[in-house]
Amino acid sequence: MRRRTPKPAAVPRVLIIVQNLPVPFDRRVWLECQSLVQAGYDVTVVCPTGQGTGPEQVAEGVRILAYPPYAPGGRAVGFFLEYAYSFLATARLAVKARRRGAFQVVQACNPPDIFWPLAWALRLRDGSRFVFDHHDLCPELFESRFPDGPAAFRRGLLLLERATFRTADRVTSTNESYAAIARKRGRKAPEHVTVVRTGPDPRRLKRQAPSPELRHGREHLVAYIGVMGPQDGVDIVLEAADFIVNTLGRNDIQFMVMGAGDCWADLVSERDRLGLQDHVDMPGRVPDETVTAVFSTAEVGLSPDPLNPLNDVSTMNKTMEYMAFAMPVVAFDLKETRVSARDAAQYVEPGDIEAYARAICELVDDPSQRDEMGRRGRQRVEAELAWEHQQVGYVAVFDELTGHASAVHHPTSAAAAPTVAPLTRSES
Template structure:
């Protein structure tokens, strides 16, 4: 056995967090004993303890933040206390693998490093950029505190795993990490989850075309940009129905906005739905939307929904973002950053060009099956672990 790994997650339950679950099962398949500490879900992953496919999971109750930055401090404080408590229960490990946000889990890692563990920091988000993009408070005292926590996390980490090259550059430049200690492990869709099924015309609500958004609905995710773009599109044509799949902090606000824009009869909000229903909508869609506006976080982040749209061979409309182009390439068309009129125009152009839609879909599917496939990310993840616990080193507890 290579050793014992403890994966720490705060912002999603496991296995609901698809990236973390792929990492856990990859490590398990490589012979690692894998333990996870994460919050409990509300409708799934509710058990305080479970063993799923050989992965040991301990979950704690956690109330999601409300009321801005102070609410997040309360949430993170509670999560940190529970994580310390459960980490002691797990006992000594060879690798502690902490996934952000928040950049507070280095405190748990320090405790475990004193017992001989190595620390792998799995940077899902650039939290300083997330703070700037989500709260629009500028570089205030809290922002400086967020930067300090990120610096402390980088200093504590033996190895950093980044989701793309932009994040890797930050780990090296801002974090001071050696290039050889930063590995790119891209998020990739689970192929068993995203398999096309026969289209269902009835999902289009009597319209010729279906537009689809899949993902989180938070302040920085651009659902409001998508809705305003659709209001502009409807001024040109009404031969489409749109479905927004997912939930988040601004879900109710977005439903209200759709009503104010006069879109209630053409826009459907499903909330979170089972995978089989998600695949039905994506299989029936003609164009998929990635309306994340350009901001300090989005420009350098890899959007999971873009990868998932490509897995389903769907053409994408996106704003001009650095990492969106890296991920999608010619599988997407790009409106100038935050230009809602141009975004609407590109949707209309694709609706009128079925051959281009098919071409883009094939390109995206080939990218996800080839250079962006999880098997490539799995190799990088295992290389990062091998750098911490070399094969044959006699690790294992």
């Protein structure tokens, strides 16, 4: 069937679909929404509901339609059920959103790679163009979470990825490694792939007055923020803390481990088994104010992501957030982590937990090195990584597809998100 020509619109309408996190909780998607609104687009998001959000709301000019999340978790079959439910719920809300008028552009964010049929249907009906916002590598994500999982599942994920790339008019990838996969595995033309990093907003993410009480009377504080799944390496933080406290006998370092995920309860149990209750705080997800207080007090940021097919080529948002707060980073030596952090991180051979623990100690014991690494990280965020720089290329993709004449030269003033939008927890 012949593709329809998109209908002209005084205010182009954009539908953004995201399943992995609610909006505005998903920091990357929220920054994208705000940049499009600033550029003169009418933006609707379909996503799962989050804490403090309802089924329908308008926040900072963005219309959000949300469905109750369903995540049975566990084995691979749980993800199949979750994604089937999410697809049907998203399709229902997309039809509802379409009643207000056709969408000139549909953007789907992954994981998962399942929404291309909706984009295809809207293309046939209205001539909508499709942008694939490439957050994760779903086949590698499955392989990293379930290394012994059925090979048929990975083949199926590759087919879904291929269909998504084939349907997409344009791809926005979070880093050059992902862009290379879009070009090679997805067979996209180089001019149809744009790297748009999930850059932090340095005006919002910056050090404030420290909160010494977070150290619980100890001299130093180190921090982690992020998802707590099997592939995220939070267990490595606990092993490093165990080595520092129970092997090296250091009682001067407090750990703050913020975030939630499939493994949170098991990790808390492991912390308690190791006798680290007094040294490791694990409050779960916390509000922005707490994150800012922690990052303004902590001296080192932890990026313990282990080497696996996904992590090696993924950009970790927490790493750049640490850098925005002028914190040096301790990380395993992964390809894209080096691209992001450069000399703002202390790199350790992947898998060497004792070396990881000793690197933490070296940094807390060397304030001059900490300060210099933190300064370099903050400078890199301001000069290159900040959303101020990334949003220009992102909006240009939509302008090209719609013919809309917008000009985005400055970071969105609304990037300081509404109160219902905590700092990012997504990892790529």
